[in-house]
Amino acid sequence: MRTLSGRMPRRQARVAPSEHEPSGPLLRVEHVRLGYWTARQFTVAVEDVSFDVEAGERIIVIGPSGCGKSTLLKAIAGFIEPAGGLIQMAGRTSLAPGPDRAVVFQEFDQLFPWRSVLSNVAYPLRVNGHRRRAAIAKARQYLELTNLAHAADRYPHQLSGGMKQRVAIARALALDPTLLLMDEPFGSLDAITRQRLQTELNRIVEQTRVTLLFVTHSIEEALVLGDRIVVLGDAPSRVIATVDIRGLGGPETVEYSQMRGRLRELLAVDKEEVEEIGGLE
Amino acid sequence: MKTRFIAVVAAFAAVGLAAFAAVAGAGKAQEGPPSKLTIAYQPGLGYAPLILMKEMRVIEKKYPGTQVEWKVLASGTPITQGVITGDLQIGAVGTGPMLVGWARGVNWKIIAPLNLGDLWLMAKDPNIRTIADLRGKRIATPTNTSIQAVMLRKMAQVKLGDARALDSGLVALDHPDGMQALLTGQIDAHFTSPPFQFQEKVRGAHVVGRSYSYFGAHTFLVTVMQDKFYDEHTDFAKFFYRQIVAMQALIKKNPARVSRMLSADAGGAPTWRQFKQWLAAKTPGSKSRALTWTTRPLGLMRTASFMNKTGQLSKMPGNWKELVFPPVYATKGS
Amino acid sequence: MAVSSSAASIPRRPAAFGWARIPAIVRYPLVGAVLVAAWHYYAVHKGSLFMATPWQTVQEFWHGWRNGSLSEPTWATLRLLLEGIGIGAAIAAVLTAFATLSKIGEDALVLLTAVLNPLPGVAVLPIAMLLFGLNESAVRFVIANATIWPIAIAVSTGFKTANQTLVAVGRNVGLSRVRVITDVLAPAALPQAISGVRTAWAFGWRTIIAAELVFGVAGSSGGLGNYINNARQYFLTPQVFAGLLTIAILGVVFETLFGQLERRTVIRWGMKTS
Ligand SMILES: Nc1ncnc2c1ncn2[C@@H]1O[C@H](COP(=O)(O)OP(=O)(O)OP(=O)(O)O)[C@@H](O)[C@H]1O
Numbered sequence: 004m005r006t007l008s009g010r011m012p013r014r015q016a017r018v019a020p021s022e023h024e025p026s027g028p029l030l031r032v033e034h035v036r037l038g039y040w041t042a043r044q045f046t047v048a049v050e051d052v053s054f055d056v057e058a059g060e061r062i063i064v065i066g067p068s069g070c071g072k073s074t075l076l077k078a079i080a081g082f083i084e085p086a087g088g089l090i091q092m093a094g095r096t097s098l099a100p101g102p103d104r105a106v107v108f109q110e111f112d113q114l115f116p117w118r119s120v121l122s123n124v125a126y127p128l129r130v131n132g133h134r135r136r137a138a139i140a141k142a143r144q145y146l147e148l149t150n151l152a153h154a155a156d157r158y159p160h161q162l163s164g165g166m167k168q169r170v171a172i173a174r175a176l177a178l179d180p181t182l183l184l185m186d187e188p189f190g191s192l193d194a195i196t197r198q199r200l201q202t203e204l205n206r207i208v209e210q211t212r213v214t215l216l217f218v219t220h221s222i223e224e225a226l227v228l229g230d231r232i233v234v235l236g237d238a239p240s241r242v243i244a245t246v247d248i249r250g251l252g253g254p255e256t257v258e259y260s261q262m263r264g265r266l267r268e269l270l271a272v273d274k275e276e277v278e279e280i281g282g283l284e
Numbered sequence: 285m286k287t288r289f290i291a292v293v294a295a296f297a298a299v300g301l302a303a304f305a306a307v308a309g310a311g312k313a314q315e316g317p318p319s320k321l322t323i324a325y326q327p328g329l330g331y332a333p334l335i336l337m338k339e340m341r342v343i344e345k346k347y348p349g350t351q352v353e354w355k356v357l358a359s360g361t362p363i364t365q366g367v368i369t370g371d372l373q374i375g376a377v378g379t380g381p382m383l384v385g386w387a388r389g390v391n392w393k394i395i396a397p398l399n400l401g402d403l404w405l406m407a408k409d410p411n412i413r414t415i416a417d418l419r420g421k422r423i424a425t426p427t428n429t430s431i432q433a434v435m436l437r438k439m440a441q442v443k444l445g446d447a448r449a450l451d452s453g454l455v456a457l458d459h460p461d462g463m464q465a466l467l468t469g470q471i472d473a474h475f476t477s478p479p480f481q482f483q484e485k486v487r488g489a490h491v492v493g494r495s496y497s498y499f500g501a502h503t504f505l506v507t508v509m510q511d512k513f514y515d516e517h518t519d520f521a522k523f524f525y526r527q528i529v530a531m532q533a534l535i536k537k538n539p540a541r542v543s544r545m546l547s548a549d550a551g552g553a554p555t556w557r558q559f560k561q562w563l564a565a566k567t568p569g570s571k572s573r574a575l576t577w578t579t580r581p582l583g584l585m586r587t588a589s590f591m592n593k594t595g596q597l598s599k600m601p602g603n604w605k606e607l608v609f610p611p612v613y614a615t616k617g618s
Numbered sequence: 619m620a621v622s623s624s625a626a627s628i629p630r631r632p633a634a635f636g637w638a639r640i641p642a643i644v645r646y647p648l649v650g651a652v653l654v655a656a657w658h659y660y661a662v663h664k665g666s667l668f669m670a671t672p673w674q675t676v677q678e679f680w681h682g683w684r685n686g687s688l689s690e691p692t693w694a695t696l697r698l699l700l701e702g703i704g705i706g707a708a709i710a711a712v713l714t715a716f717a718t719l720s721k722i723g724e725d726a727l728v729l730l731t732a733v734l735n736p737l738p739g740v741a742v743l744p745i746a747m748l749l750f751g752l753n754e755s756a757v758r759f760v761i762a763n764a765t766i767w768p769i770a771i772a773v774s775t776g777f778k779t780a781n782q783t784l785v786a787v788g789r790n791v792g793l794s795r796v797r798v799i800t801d802v803l804a805p806a807a808l809p810q811a812i813s814g815v816r817t818a819w820a821f822g823w824r825t826i827i828a829a830e831l832v833f834g835v836a837g838s839s840g841g842l843g844n845y846i847n848n849a850r851q852y853f854l855t856p857q858v859f860a861g862l863l864t865i866a867i868l869g870v871v872f873e874t875l876f877g878q879l880e881r882r883t884v885i886r887w888g889m890k891t892s
């Protein structure tokens with residue numbers, strides 16, 4: 004809980020103490036139901052999803068396209084109110100969007116085009132009370148972390164897709180989020196770039212020890228980046244499996260191939276019922 | 285992109301050349317009556333002789349082959365411009381713009397003066413009684429070169445010692461707008477003409493000054509045509525002159541009938557009784573009428589020399605006959 | 619990341635053909651000279667009452683700017699125009715912000731724009747004269763009215779079409795609703811805002827010149843429209859043309875300024891291609 008403890012709100016008296024130990028989950032998602040109002044009816048995107056995220060953990064949410072991953076992430080970020088269930092962040096419910104849950108969106112055009120790369124990272128810091136000098140220094144530090152120091156003075160339209168996503172990552176990380184939310188940030192990149200950025204992200208997460216909730220539809224990505232994997236079914240989605248892959252061997256190992264095979268099966272076969280996989284525990 | 289640009293330039297050049305050729309080719313005219321005739325005037329009682337000619341179809345009866353078109357334009361500037369460009373063959377204008385055009389080299393003269401007119405400077409605020417009260421006030425005249433603006437300068441010269449003393453308050457408004465502005469208090473004074481001055485008086489404005497008392501009786505409106513048109517259609521021009529004389533005589537002889545025609549031309553409002561009353565309206569404190577129907581020009585040279593002194597007129601005519609066509613010579617003008 | 623900078627690796631610009639091969643510094647003067655010559659001969663042919671020659675126009679222009687007879691009306695008109703547009707732009711900004719923050723504001727803006735935008739600028743003049751009297755305020759009002767709506771429409775279109783991801787980012791990094799408008803929506807709508815102001819500027823010009831023609835204030839406070847009208851009444855064709863030349867030059871100057879503004883902002887930021 005290192006740096007987080009200071010931000011943790013006092014627990015409420017009416018909540019049972021056992022659930023509110025500092026060691027309790029940072030994020031709780033309980034029977035959450037999400038959807039959108041279209042024309043006249045409510046379309047459900049996420050039927051019933053539950054999982055917890057412990058501080059310092061790296062959680063991957065995986066599922067087929069259109070199953071509601073982005074919707075779920077937006078709900079956690081505070082942009083969508085759940086139609087049912089509960090999202091609890093560090094003991095708080097009814098969440099408004101805020102920098103404690105910094106988001107790296109799926110879209111490339113999430114940088115402010117009228118700000119330079121440096122300013123895109125420094126400006127949110129200014130908004131959150133950093134002085135000009137401090138904000139710039141910190142922004143530079145995170146641009147270095149994402150290997151973008153040389154592009155600090157460029158404008159977003161002068162960057163490649165991967166560079167844009169790295170700026171967005173730098174911006175989100177610089178905010179010192181309690182929970183970093185990433186929505187398929189490498190989704191539309193080529194395999195080589197994607198791999199490089201995955202490695203980079205792993206390094207950064209190790210370095211900053213940030214809690215990560217990462218959405219993807221790539222099994223490889225999930226295996227490379229995650230501690231645990233939450234597998235969602237087709238929309239309206241439910242959790243069809245939660246897999247712990249801590250301690251899983253490298254890609255050359257048998258366990259790894261077995262795990263990949265299992266996940267492939269899970270995602271290919273449309274399962275109505277929730278299936279609990281023990282993983283490697 | 286570049287080729288399109290060339291094409292545009294070429295198109296412009298082609299259009300320019302075509303216009304050039306068309307203009308150069310036109311103008312060689314025939315004797316006899318014009319095949320097409322456009323006559324323009326403005327709203328106002330002073331244009332009555334023209335309205336009568338229109339209503340009685342005088343020209344059409346004499347020259348069936350001539351296509352006659354009448355235009356009523358809100359202000360004088362397009363009329364002078366139209367006569368110059370040849371879009372209008374005959375235009376009715378005040379003596380001011382006529383003189384300014386003549387001095388600037390417009391080849392036009394007066395074919396028939398329409399009337400003499402006592403023009404009133406009206407104010408609504410009871411505190412404005414004299415010319416001196418108008419210092420720093422907003423005064424509307426039709427245009428800067430209008431006879432009203434000239435008369436206002438004459439008044440300023442006589443009463444304030446400086447012809448330009450009231451210039452800074454001048455506002456250019458055509459008569460109907462000016463009347464509206466005066467009655468709603470947006471301007472302090474309005475130098476206008478019949479019938480607007482009568483209407484303003486009825487609605488509570490009063491006369492601050494009259495042009496006759498500063499300038500004597502003077503010509504108000506005239507009809508002008510280009511020298512070239514007169515030379516090419518002399519018989520028609522003379523006919524036109526005679527008809528203006530005839531219409532003026534008719535106004536004097538049978539105001540009731542004339543009023544009915546004017547009212548009909550105006551679409552029934554104002555009523556013919558209203559027109560009859562206006563035609564008979566007298567200048568306050570005098571027995572003479574505000575409008576006198578005659579083709580005899582009066583005060584042309586006085587107007588010209590005053591405008592020359594105030595710098596409005598760049599050159600002076602030798603005598604009044606330089607300003608009119610021969611049919612007017614016989615009237616013993618001034 | 620370094621790019622090889624050997625000369626051989628730089629591709630050649632595609633070759634131009636024909637007229638386009640002549641350099642621009644020659645091309646434009648050439649076209650200009652042809653146009654000026656055409657103008658000259660046409661003016662000489664038509665006579666001085668109809669058209670001034672280029673030389674007469676330039677002389678009169680120079681003269682008028684030296685002795686103030688043209689510069690003063692120009693400044694008067696420009697000052698009034700800028701004031702009117704300033705008022706219009708400010709009101710448009712407030713209206714649009716209000717429309718973004720509340721549904722009532724949005725309804726009001728939609729209704730006002732639908733009713734007032736189609737009114738030609740000068741058509742409002744009689745009302746303005748009744749409200750303000752025959753003075754500069756009436757003109758300011760008319761110009762403001764002519765400029766509010768194109769700006770408001772442009773900016774609210776800009777707001778509506780603004781990238782929603784950026785709005786989400788703004789909220790995510792902790793911006794309040796008002797700051798989302800000022801810090802995210804406003805710059806995002808800048809391309810539309812600039813073209814709105816451009817349109818407003820053109821509307822404003824037309825309106826002020828027309829307004830001055832309708833009640834051209836003679837004497838000291840007259841503007842450029844009045845200058846031209848006055849010259850017309852005195853048949854001073856060179857002055858008329860000098861006035862028109864002034865309007866044309868101002869048009870070019872402001873077009874250049876807007877171009878600069880765009881180059882420094884939206885084009886530089888890749889929000890609009892040049
Ligand atoms: N704004 C919206 N209005 C209505 N329906 C929406 C909206 N956004 C998403 N949906 C619907 O909700 C469902 C889930 O969408 P979501 O974007 O969460 O999918 P996803 O899992 O992120 O897919 P992908 O992997 O392709 O990004 C889809 O069926 C989609 O059509």
Ligand SMILES: [Mg+2]
Binds near residue numbers: 074187
């Ligand atoms: Mg998605």
